[in-house]
Amino acid sequence: MKNLLKSGVAALALSTVASAAAAEGKVVVYPWFEYMPQELVDKFTAETGMRW
Amino acid sequence: MIDTYDSNEAMLASLKAGGMGTYDVAVPGDYMVKIMAGAGLLDTMAEGELANKGNIAAEWADPNFDPGRQHSIPYQWGSTSFAVNRDVYTGDINNTDILFNPPAELQGKINVLDSQGEVMALAALHMDIPQCSTDRDQLKALNAMLLGAKANWVSFNSDTAKEVLVSGDAAAGMIYDGFSAKAREEGANVEYAFPTQGYIAWMDNVVLLNDAPNRENALKFMDFLLVPENVAQLTNWTRYAAGVEGVAPLLDEALRTLPEANPHEGAGQAVFIDACDEEVQAVYDTIWTNLKK
The missing domain is CATH 3.40.190.10 (Periplasmic binding protein-like II)
Structure with missing residues (x-):
């Protein structure tokens, strides 16, 4: 039950992040090839909820 | 994507x-x-x-x-010059001749960036003429020099500039400093040059x-x-x-x-690319298009 609860909370958290992303929208970036590390893109999304 | x-x-x-x-x-x-x-x-x-x-x-x-x-x-920020595979060529590399008038060991084994501004600016440094020159004789000489040099180039490519050095498909290549460092860190025995004539x-x-x-x-x-x-x-x-x-x-x-990222003492000046005015740019566009044919 505890585990179930935990995964329920996790799922809720995930859906919150997803809806935050939808609410915050996106930024459309036009960079050189191989010039933006994926980890940095992911960090930006995690901090702002925005997608590329 | x-x-x-x-x-x-x-x-x-x-x-x-x-x-x-x-x-x-x-x-x-x-x-x-x-x-x-x-x-x-x-x-x-x-x-x-x-x-x-x-x-x-x-x-x-x-x-x-x-x-x-x-x-x-x-x-x-960074620089653009070229890197040379030291297994192939052991002579002096700090000279733009490596790209534009290469030694026998490197002929036919050179990759050049598909990047008009950088190639033109480095070519101007090689010839000791100003960027965006409108002097007819200088333009003719620049055009002829590039066409002659092209005979020794194997490819025009930017997005594989690192890979061709790592794979050995090119023994020398025009490249950005960080990309050259990555090529070296990926195992290519390459040295990044700081030509005496200057670099970008x-x-x-x-x-x-x-x-x-x-x-x-x-x-x-x-x-x-x-x-x-x-x-x-x-x-x-x-x-x-x-x-x-x-x-x-x-x-x-x-x-x-x-x-x-640490030029040696004999390195030439690091020079930024000039933005030519529109009319002059059209001339350089023509030279470039012709070179790429």
Whole structure:
């Protein structure tokens, strides 16, 4: 039950992040090839909820 | 999947050919920021719109290509010259002859960047003529020199510039300093040259495009790219250099002594690419198009 609860909370958290992303929208970036590390893109999304 | 480009000129052409209104930000080099601003492609950021603008390093806060940083923020800076595989050639490499008048060991084994501004500027340094020269004799000589040099080149490519050095498909190649460092770190026995005639210095910048579909978000993204921790993460990955204060203590120890970022004493000057005026640019476009045929 505890585990179930935990995964329920996790799922809720995930859906919150997803809806935050939808609410915050996106930024459309036009960079050189191989010039933006994926980890940095992911960090930006995690901090702002925005997608590329 | 995001769109990318492999040269400043390719990016400009795609934006002019209908790309405006699609993207929020792009990452042009110094001279291209000036050209884009002149062409009316860049939006202006009012004072106070970027919360982290004060983080821009003093030496990059008011560049001649974007006075007052009205349209752009620093992304990364570095240099462009060429790298040589030392298993193939052991002689002196600090001379632009390596690209334009190569020794026998390197003939037919040279990759050149598919990047008009950089090739033209390095060729001008090689010939000791001014960039954007309008002198007919100098232009004729430049054109002839490039066509002659091309006979010794195996490929024109930017996005595989590192891979061809690592694979050995090219024994020498025009390349950016960080890319050359990555080639070396991936096992290629390459040395980055600092030619006595000089080499290219550049700064890439994030610009706010006119008609940006998500202008507010673009500003947040630019602010994100002015936070020292984020810029350090970027710089440790690119192996170039940052234009933001507070980044240095967060960089990999190896970056401090990177051979590709530390010119030797005999190195020529690092020279930024000039933005030619439109009429002159058309002449250089013709030379370039002809060279690429």
